[in-house]
Amino acid sequence: MECLPYHILVKIFSNLDTKSLVISSKVCQLWSELIKSSQDTMNCFNIKITSNRSRQTITILDELPCGRHRNLQIIDFCGDFIILKQLLSIHRMTLANIIIVRPTLWQASIFTEAFSALRNLSELTLENCHLGECEKINKNVSGEIENFAKLRELRIINCNCEIFNLFIGVKNLSSLHVEYSYTFNPPENITMKYLINLLRNSPNLDKLLLFGVTSFRENPFSDCFKFGFKLERMKIDVVEREYVSLKNVKKFLKDQKKSLKYLIFLTKPSDEIVEFIKSELTLNKLVF
């Protein structure tokens, strides 16, 4: 084996799956060095889990030769969560972008345990996910937020609004995209409460997209400006405009005056607001 040049050894390693790579890196110091230094040059693969016969699918995926899996898509997953957890654990150093669509009902505690440990997770999309018992988690972890340490972009689409609780205090969260939240627990306006709680605890947020978030019983602006974050981009769909008082909108926009550069209304606001925006704000882009 020692007769083979290093670049050939790297070629051999590039045929290995992640698990075998980890084992190989324990063989000797040279192998360990070579595997560590060549990881970046090895191929990137996406993992996509769509099959219902998840156990089998994941076992196969696990054996794919790879350097690093960066992207994971889990669609219609209704299989064994333990296997999924194992997969996440194997790729926990490299996974950066995860999309989850329509999984089976997961308990929030299991979800957090499996996903929050991913060290390089920076983008997470949850679509049609319903996670149970999110409130419990909030109570346990608040204050000691190490979870989702590198998460920057979060998209929550058509999920139960309790999910917001899981991301409270995520330090690096800079972009939040929320579409159509709902709750099974009345009163309805709880969505806004949870959302605002998340916004209030995300100091680095500079992009916000709210789309079709119903239950705007309370005025979103009145609560947003209180905790004074500076948005650079904002896209908002004011579904129930009658609840948005002009005074509050003006105050909110004035507060964001310095940072706000991109403002997109998905529903056209009243003429008075348009007038106000045009006279008071210097925007790079304004769209109705």
Add this chain to the structure above:
Amino acid sequence: MDIDRPSDPQVSVVSSDGTMFHTTLKSILLSGTIKDMIEHIGEGGVENMGAIPLQNVDSKTLEIVIKWIEHHKDNIQPTSEEIKDKTADFIDPWDENFLEMDLDKLYNLITAANYLNIPQLLWLSTRKIAMLIKNRTPQEIRSLFNIEDDWTPQEIEAVQKENQWCEEK
């Protein structure tokens, strides 16, 4: 194509230990290195060209290489770029069988495939080694490939800690 010129002329190569092998142009062109050499000879040179010396390949290995290129001379060879994107691909049973050889021979074959620039053969032979690494413990890998365990106890502990998650069942 010229009528009195055979479509696949004979070419000779000489191993590092001086053994001469005869094969055909079509086969030998699977080697990127030799292809480059021949292209530099230019017009009409192939027939008059003497035996090609291959100083980095011994006769035993060259015999194996020639067996492989002659079997594959009519197959379209993937480029190194295409090979890079390969995943768990279908392997020709002939190749699978062909690669049944002891490790020393396999190392020599890999070195030769690398020197001669035959991407597909290099991929097959390195993959073969990778298959041997799979599903073995570090100790098993060490004894199989005769590798010395050069970790200090402290290092072993550190590495084990870092990789604990991999052994979780």
